[in-house]
Amino acid sequence: MAGLAYPPDRASPRIADLRSSYGLFIDGDVVEPASGRSLACVNPATGQTLAEVAEADQRDVDAAVAAARRAQDRVWGRMPGRERARYVYRIAGIVEERARELAVLEALDTGTPVRRTREVDVPEAAATFFSYAGWADKLAYAGLGPDPRPAGVAGLILPWYRPLLSLARQVAPALACGTTVVVKPAGTAPLAALRFAEICRQVDLPPGVVNVVCGGEATGAAVAGHPGVDAVSVTGPAEVGRRVAAAVAGTRTRLSLEPGGPVPLLLFDDAPLGEAVEAVVDATVQPPFGVAPHLLVQESVHDEVLAALTRRMTGLRVGDPLDANTDLGPVSTAARLRHVRDLVTGAEADGARRWSPPSDLPDRGYWFPPTVLAGVAPAHRVCHVPVPGPVLPVLTFRTPDEAVAMAGGGGYGPAAGVWSGDGSRALAVADRLRAGTVWANTSHRSDPAAPAGGYTGYGPGQRHGWEAYLAV
Amino acid sequence: MFVGGRFTAARSGRTYRVGGATVPLAAGEDVDDAVAAARAAFAGWSGAAAYHRGRTLYRVAEALEARVAVFSAVGVGADELCLAVDRWVWYAGWADKVAQAYGRTHPVAGGDLTVSAPAPVGVVGAAAPADAGLLGLVGVVAPAVVVGNTVVVLAAEADPLPALALAEVLATSDVPGGVVNILTGRLEPTATLLGSHTGVDALDLTGVDGPLAARLEHLAAARAAVVRRAPGPVDWRADPGTTAMTDLLRTRTVWHPRGT
């Protein structure tokens, strides 16, 4: 008997309702950029332009900050928490209503498979707004002091990975606190923020409370360094965080960092194998911070784990992000693809053994197959440079001490994973990892009720989470 | 009356007249039914994700808000409805925050990971405050259920219709049957039945005062049930604080060693 076939189950890109061009969103209106310049927003699955997006320069950032300040002073900062809550609840409701559209939009913009954006990113974004809405009139109970006052105006620098969810995680607490925001999405993934601007209009959010200024590094620097901004919140790769920290040094500006980075996954010999391997594979194809995880496996189970990994990866479907049956989409940009290729070639030169399942990669777009690099040593370059693609370096350790030392080699740490059937060991190891979040025997999940953030911060006045949005 | 997600008459068929309407008169068997329904619903409701409870209760608030005419017909004016909805929304937003505000870890000697988290007490018996209308009812029901308890509440004896209108909203909502049960009848005998029922884990005496409250406390003491005492004269419009929820929570502390 013939087996099963899985024809594409494709969502139509028309669901995303894209326009050919997008302006900036300042003071409640869509406006042309002062320079008249725009950037092409590209679909990584095809290499084609999705839309032209306005590029903001210093003048636009000045206007946005001024609008945010006016809105803060006159409206948002004075509004009772209960009323702010109403707006944020409505935003949550609209995100839920427009879930399908947002899921397809995110898949087009970032190359993330639509099954993931539909099942995880969009619902969690809605839940984030919903959860923080409830805090708006309960700040006195949040452990932040008896009468927390808003910080004022916050600049938000968003990452190129999971842009919608990152926007929710930064904007929602800011609004709950009574702070107004100037959002600077990543230059290569601006569409979620621009669609969010439309949602703000849909709920009649007072003008200036949320502003969106698109652009690249220069725009980000203009926002982060702006004297009119009271707080800056950054989610993104470490070097972005470092630049922003440098920009606010010596000022009164508060800083909040959620740095991306590689996630070390420690797999001990008594780990529940099937579940651990699934989590490792999932982290490789959908890395939580855009950058490949590292697998640190106890040597005695190395071969068994590798066999299970390669078997699981052989079943992955690489292809059109809009196909519900796709497990892995493209790398997010051409530049990142080149970088991934270089790093993998370099790893092989260093002595790693490379394996990928046979994959039919499309011709157009920025594609890289899921790849295991076995025989990687801590000294190899691939361990020290973030790999923005589906590549899994595999290292071995013998003892828990060695595993911890290897895991800490990266310095800063947004997160780590520990797999061991022994709860005591899992918790003890978790306690010693320099990581903001440790997933012990569970997949890399997030939740609006749980904090996220780097462990080793840098930069002056760094706050955790939403303290940056309050004048505490 | 509203028991286990359905509207029912009293088992005895007895009724009483109030405000031009005829409503069921609850007796012992009705209290039994209601407590059994609340018990059956507890595992699912308390086991549901906190976020899910909050979302479900928020949708109830949206439905309440849409029923201005229905509530007006039972004597709840637009202003009072608005306040009641605000209060309900306030409580709904607490669902996923109580554990954050009141849970903690303890740095014990020996290094165990020791975590305390609030847990709902179980089935709560309560009486809607007399003369406080829908707002008072919400102030007693919402805090109990948002943290995962299930509730059997006696509608105000002299003004039960707002409670039944609330029941209509609950009946068509996602709130599982048995989470909120509403009985109508005479306060003293019904409260006493509820207070002595072994299936009730906690009594909320907010809507009860004087000698009756004392008697109910004695009944509760006899079976070590939790009691939330009436907080004195309540301004239902003011920020209620969190005691209405925390009084109906227990703390569970779990210890787990950490060592390689």
Add this chain to the structure above:
Amino acid sequence: MTATVPGLVEVARSDPALRTFLRGLGGIEPVGLADRARRLAGRSVTGDAEARALDLAIGLVDLTTLEGDDTPGAVRDLCARARRPDPTDPTCPAVAAVCVYPALVATAAAELAGSGVRVASVATAFPSGQAPLEVRLAEVAAAVADGADEIDMVINRGAFLSGRYRQVYEEIVAVRQACGGARLKVILEAAELATYDNVRRAAWLAMLAGADFLKTSTGKVRPGATFPVTLVLLEAVREAAATLGREVGVKAAGGIRSARDALRYLVLVDAVLGADWLHPDRFRLGASALLTDLVARRTRVAGGRADEPERS
């Protein structure tokens, strides 16, 4: 798990050895397992592929009636349906087997003679298994004598849960012998075993004892088949194929009512074991009402009236 074939059979020689072996099987993290099962079963099958999958599913059904009020007439009707699930469409495939109580095996065998549809009989004091061993074995022999091609037995859950693994093992071996040429399906009754670790242990016990199929449930206790339990069994047979050198089948039974769920089980089997396992010698769906839904869905899909694909 890299023991050689003779080495593995050794572990059944004594209770302590068996206990050590079973306890030494890898642990399962239950929340992660449920996520994995949902994900592995989640591929969508649309269009023509769905039509073919439905035919495949129908051909894997053990059409079942296990009621106190089963009569020969009812069983004859069931057998007619088994041969021709869609009376209006002769292209609809027949099911794999019918499954009945021992008293009705002869009726079923007569009705199905020459049809290619197998006769499976429950036996061993189904569903509880709470009868003396000699009575259970006599029941098996009687069903086989009446024409049963397959026997669906229940394991002794009481013995299993009290740790008497060797007893459970020996009983399965005895039933296997009593089956003669008939094939043996061993029902684990996963719901009563309570944990996934226990399901995995019972699966290995059954395979060591000679089971031809592992079956999730009797269908008389809720929950019946679930995706996580079925995943545990599929992975156990995959590993056994490598280490015992034998291919054991899996039957998911109990509570599978919709065509959508049936296809998800097929997707799960495909993901874990590959297309070769979607064959009646290796995979079955035990159900009664399911066949109606499969046929109905098949008709809708064929008639082009399926506007929404049946997917999760």
